[in-house]
Amino acid sequence: MGASVTISDLPIRKRLHNQKPYTAPQLTAPVRLNVNESPFPPSQKLIDDISSSVRSALDSLHRYPDREAFALRSELAHYVTAQSGVDVGLENILAANGSLESLQQIMQVFGGPDRSALSFAPSYAMYKIIATTAETEWLDGGRRTDLTLDIDHAVAVISAVRPDIIFLTNPHNPSGQTLATADLERILEAAPAVVVVDEAYSEFSLSPSAINLIDRFPAKLIITRTMSKALAFAGGRLGYVVAAPAVIAAMRLVRLPYHLSTVTQAAALAALRHADDTLSQVSELIRERTRVAVILRDMGFEVIDSDANFFLFGRFADTARSWQHYLDHGVLIRDLGIPHYLRVTVGQVAENNRFLEVSEKLSALATGGTDRGCFHDRTRASSVPIAHTQ
Known part of the structure; x- marks a missing residue:
């Protein structure tokens, strides 16, 4: 029904013309290692707790949820305080349906027509999408060929274009590299307005959180976080902002009423009660990250050092065909x-x-000369330096 109408026939805003939605292949495969989820399913204790908590919450399902999510924000504040070592209160937290809702709220408050947003690509694709849909000019400061951020260059770009919002991921997505605190301080000092530090993968890093800098830069620094990664709650869709109370108050201006359902709040509270058990799996992932990287390098691949639960590896003459090799x-x-x-x-x-078995087959194809131009070629390994985390 209505199949004859295309998007070009609709009176959409000009800024959305030729815009593409965020996509990640949702394919069936025996081994899925593509979207940085936790590979560990919830424990039976957590399942039982969530089931019991949601069942209890159903008694009030005919009522609107707690609009301010007081209990959830309070528990998130306790969690952040324990993780960062910084005393964080409920007034410093705003919960959302995943960190993407938080990012969208930030853009609604600080972006818009006649304003600009800057990031340093490659970076998380949703930053540009959210900026564009909010009628905000998108600016790219770029990175070195090894994907590290040239801080002198970044500061110069910030000083020249004076963006209203700067987006950083720390650890960086997609490289997993960590930005040193001193470098982040330089960016905050140069920034004329808001700096958003996306800490989706912070639990996988030993580097200090940017939360330590909020008191120094209360009007500039906004930190977004998520329960999707280390807390293994991707299906629960719960993200949150950590910032000065004034920033939280500003974001509440655009937050939709009752945006977090009763069920979501109950499930997230249960997940936080089991945070210590869930986080115990992080150390195993870090050990595996190191093991897999070492073996890949022994095979002749380049691996960019990572402080997250993923890493980039190569070099491939044809990434698309190499990706297909893994999927096949x-x-x-x-x-x-x-x-x-x-x-x-x-x-x-x-x-x-x-994954390593398939990588070994791919490496053998390259070194054996079979379809060498399409797959990994270790003769090119020295052409781009390996990036190192700080």
């Missing part, structure tokens, strides 16, 4: 369009072993 062998990873590199999420031991 039952392993789904990610082609982000970065020349010569693919990204893989760290999985459980058996999943990682299968």
Whole structure:
């Protein structure tokens, strides 16, 4: 019904013309290592707690949820305080349906027509999408060929274009590299307005959180976080902002009423009660991250050091065909369009072993001369330096 109408026939805003939605392949594969999820399913104790909590919440399902999510924000504040070592209160937290809703709210408050947003690509694709849909000019400061951020260059760009919003991921997505605190301070000092530090993968890094800098830059620094990664709650869709109370108050101006359902709040509270058990799996993922990277390098691949639960590896003469090789062998990873590199999420031991088996086959194809121009070629390994985390 209505199939004859296309999007070009609709009176959409000009800024949306030729815009493409965010996409990530949702394919069936025995081993899925493409979207940086936790590979560990919830424990039976957590399942039972969520089930019991949601069941209790159903008694009030005919009523609107707690509009301010007081209990949830309070528990998130306790969690952040324990994780960062910084005393964080309920007034410093705003919860949302995933960190993407938080990012959209930030753009609604600080972006818009006649304003600009800056990031340093390659970076998370949703920053540009959210900026564009909010009628905000999108600016790209770029990165070095090894994907590290040239701080002197970044500060110069910020000073020249004076953006209203700056987006940073720390650890960086897609490379997993960590920005040193001193470098982040330089960016905050140069920024004329708001700096958003996306800490979706912070629990996988030993580097201090940017939360330590909020008191120094209360009007500039906004930190977004998520329960999707280390807390293994991707299906629950819960993100949150950590910032000065004035920033939280500003974001409440655009927050929709009752945006977090009673069920979401109950499930997230249960997940936080089991945070210590869930986070115990992070150390295993870090060990696996190191093991897999070492073996890949022994095979002749380049691996960019990462502080997250994923890493980029290469170099490939043809990333698309190399990605297809993995999929043909039952392993789904990610082609982000970065020349010569693919990204893989760290999985459980058996999943990682299968990924390594397929990688070894790919390496053998390259070194054996079979379809050499399409697959990994170790003769090119020295052409781009390996990036190191700080």
